[in-house]
Amino acid sequence: MQENSSQTRELILAFESSCDETSVAVIENGEKILANVIASQINSQKRFGGVVPEVASRHHVEQITLCAEEAMTQAHVTYADLTAVAVTYGPGLVGALLIGVSAAKAIAFAHQLPLIPVNHMAGHVYAARLVKPLTYPLIALLVSGGHTELVYMRTAGQFEIIGDTRDDAAGEAFDKVGRVLGLAYPAGGKIDHLASQGQDSFHFPRAMIKEANYDFSFSGLKSAFINTVHNAQQRGEALSHADLAASFQASVIDVIVTKTLRAVKQYGVQQLIMAGGVAANSGLRDRFRQEIAQRDLELDFVVPPLRLCGDNGAMIGAAAHVLYAQGVRGDAHLNADPSLSFPYLAANTTK
Amino acid sequence: MLVLAIDTSNRALTVALASDQQLLGEITLNIKQTHSEGLMPAITYLFQAAKLKPAAIDRVAVAQGPGSYTGIRIAVTTAKTLAWTLNKELVGVSSLAVIASNVLSTQRLIVPVFDARRQAVFTGAYQWQQGHLVSVLSDRHIKLAAWLPELLATKQPLTFVGQTAVFSDTIRKMCGKQAKIAPEAANLPRGQQLAWLGQQAQPIANVHGFVPTYLRKTEAEATWLKNHPNNEGHEPYVEEI
Ligand SMILES: [Zn+2]
Numbered sequence: 001m002q003e004n005s006s007q008t009r010e011l012i013l014a015f016e017s018s019c020d021e022t023s024v025a026v027i028e029n030g031e032k033i034l035a036n037v038i039a040s041q042i043n044s045q046k047r048f049g050g051v052v053p054e055v056a057s058r059h060h061v062e063q064i065t066l067c068a069e070e071a072m073t074q075a076h077v078t079y080a081d082l083t084a085v086a087v088t089y090g091p092g093l094v095g096a097l098l099i100g101v102s103a104a105k106a107i108a109f110a111h112q113l114p115l116i117p118v119n120h121m122a123g124h125v126y127a128a129r130l131v132k133p134l135t136y137p138l139i140a141l142l143v144s145g146g147h148t149e150l151v152y153m154r155t156a157g158q159f160e161i162i163g164d165t166r167d168d169a170a171g172e173a174f175d176k177v178g179r180v181l182g183l184a185y186p187a188g189g190k191i192d193h194l195a196s197q198g199q200d201s202f203h204f205p206r207a208m209i210k211e212a213n214y215d216f217s218f219s220g221l222k223s224a225f226i227n228t229v230h231n232a233q234q235r236g237e238a239l240s241h242a243d244l245a246a247s248f249q250a251s252v253i254d255v256i257v258t259k260t261l262r263a264v265k266q267y268g269v270q271q272l273i274m275a276g277g278v279a280a281n282s283g284l285r286d287r288f289r290q291e292i293a294q295r296d297l298e299l300d301f302v303v304p305p306l307r308l309c310g311d312n313g314a315m316i317g318a319a320a321h322v323l324y325a326q327g328v329r330g331d332a333h334l335n336a337d338p339s340l341s342f343p344y345l346a347a348n349t350t351k
Numbered sequence: 352m353l354v355l356a357i358d359t360s361n362r363a364l365t366v367a368l369a370s371d372q373q374l375l376g377e378i379t380l381n382i383k384q385t386h387s388e389g390l391m392p393a394i395t396y397l398f399q400a401a402k403l404k405p406a407a408i409d410r411v412a413v414a415q416g417p418g419s420y421t422g423i424r425i426a427v428t429t430a431k432t433l434a435w436t437l438n439k440e441l442v443g444v445s446s447l448a449v450i451a452s453n454v455l456s457t458q459r460l461i462v463p464v465f466d467a468r469r470q471a472v473f474t475g476a477y478q479w480q481q482g483h484l485v486s487v488l489s490d491r492h493i494k495l496a497a498w499l500p501e502l503l504a505t506k507q508p509l510t511f512v513g514q515t516a517v518f519s520d521t522i523r524k525m526c527g528k529q530a531k532i533a534p535e536a537a538n539l540p541r542g543q544q545l546a547w548l549g550q551q552a553q554p555i556a557n558v559h560g561f562v563p564t565y566l567r568k569t570e571a572e573a574t575w576l577k578n579h580p581n582n583e584g585h586e587p588y589v590e591e592i
Contacts, residue, residue, distance in 0.1 A: 022589075037591065038591065038592050039589050039590065039591050039592075040589065040590055040591075040592045041588060041589050042590075043585055043586075043587065043588055043589070043590060044585065044588030044589060046585075047571075047572075047575045047579070047585055048571045048575065052569060052571040052572075054420065054569040054571070055569050055571055055572060057420070057421075057424060058424075058562070058565070058569070059588060059589050061424055061427060061428055061431075061562050061563065062560070062562055062589065063589055064428060064431075064432065065431055065432055065435045065436075065558065065559050066559045068432075068435075068436075069435070069559070070591075079436070094421075095420070095421055095424065098387050098421065098424065098425060098428075099424060099428050101387060102387065102390075102424075102425050102428040102429045102432065103428055103429075103432040105391045105429070106391070106428070106429045106432035106433045106436065107432060107436050109391060109394065109395060109405060109433075110405045110406070110432075110433055110436045110437050111405075111436070112405075307592075331392075332391035332392040332394075332395045333388050333391070333392055334387075334388075334391075335385055335387045335388045336387060
């Protein structure tokens with residue numbers, strides 16, 4: 001089943017401010033990006049080695065109307081052209097979410113436009129819709145600094161979790177390991193680069209890889225990594241950072257790819273979407289492509305371009321298009337919900 | 352000039368619609384709630400009741416802090432977004448001035464206080480001069496024990512207003528007869544007062560650049576700047592990507 005693109009010009013102004021990016025986009029018919037303005041705070045947050053929520057909230061207030069103005073200008077649209085205003089209302093940092101929510105509500109009120117509350121994770125999935133139509137049922141792997149989730153979609157706008165991390169998110173593990181190697185935040189790209197020059201020689205554990213569920217755990221890997229580095233330091237031995245990075249990344253990739261492809265098989269899906277900041281990891285992308293080719297899977301593997309994998313307003317607008325058609329509306333009471341989550345898929349309900 | 356006034360700096364929420372001549376309406380809630388849930392419904396009701404469209408306003412006046420960081424961010428974000436999207440004027444008024452303006456008809460120094468925890472306050476000193484509320488000692492974040500001697504040194508009679516309850520014993524003990532504490536009724540921010548103060552203020556030239564008055568750096572930033580006084584090439588903090 002494929003979504004139909006509607007004939008009329010539906011324009012959604014979409015806000016995203018759940019973490020350290022302020023972003024406003026204008027999306028036409030849920031699939032075409034007219035503008036996707038992203039203001040990143042990385043230069044500020046890397047002073048602290050990670051995102052400080054209060055600092056993030058303050059930057060969002062500085063950026064929010066600037067981003068909105070630029071999005072409207074780039075898209076060449078007026079308020080009269082808009083169909084609705086959409087906004088991420090969770091999950092994320094509450095103080096950060098509140099800036100997007102307050103701004104979106106103000107604009108919806110000022111111009112009497114419908115308001116569409118969007119789950120940030122639904123946004124990450126629908127980033128793929130900006131690349132090509134989605135084919136249901138599908139599985140989406142969402143990997144970022146805040147999440148490692150496998151989401152099953154039996155149809156448009158319906159999200160059920162089949163697996164989640166029990167402790168650290170994959171991206172969080174990258175950042176923590178990066179700190180041990182003395183790499184500046186955010187460390188994901190640097191580890192990816194180092195890993196490409198090293199060998200998997202440390203054979204770190206592959207946590208939960210054989211368990212009959214789709215959950216993940218990365219804290220054991222993180223501890224094993226830290227212990228290895230500390231023990232070597234005590235012996236005065238210098239370990240190859242490239243091999244350490246390669247070994248760490250191999251463990252993360254092994255677990256993620258193995259469990260995801262097992263889920264793909266069990267649920268009989270033909271499309272696999274990967275999104276979130278960690279989807280930028282070249283090792284992870286390559287490995288998925290290799291395995292899919294090797295196993296001769298008839299699987300459409302969709303990874304949105306890097307700009308759409310990270311947090312951005314366009315993906316919120318793409319998700320809002322589906323929710324709008326389904327009649328989802330927010331009102332003036334809309335609040336941020338920092339721990340918003342999809343429901344878990346009840347066992348054995350798929351087929 | 353029709354003004355929409357918004358204050359969610361502390362526990363209370365107050366919004367008002369007022370023209371030069373009269374108050375059209377004010378909603379003031381002093382209940383425990385999240386301002387994100389309460390603010391826009393209150394604004395919506397005011398406009399509905401007054402049978403006005405949002406575009407009918409000329410100006411948005413907002414209490415821009417100090418106060419609860421989340422509270423002032425909600426008010427400021429809502430106010431600056433409304434002003435920007437409707438292409439109207441925006442004015443920022445000190446949240447402390449809003450409270451100080453509740454104390455009418457006096458020549459005394461008016462000292463609004465917000466509890467900033469750990470024996471510290473957000474405070475300042477105001478005075479009525481020719482019918483205008485004037486900031487005499489600027490808004491600040493300070494330990495109460497350091498603030499009271501500075502006030503006493505002015506040799507002026509003082510009236511404390513705002514979140515005075517927790518500090519009243521200390522104030523009475525240290526200031527004696529020089530100090531009075533305003534009656535309970537004066538402690539709540541009132542949208543009507545904010546609208547009135549907002550009518551007299553100069554509009555903000557750059558709405559995009561308008562931010563809350565926190566009066567405090569975040570702990571993370573304070574620590575960073577102490578250890579890295581030159582900030583080492585981290586500016587601009589936010590960049591379009
Ligand atoms: Zn995200």
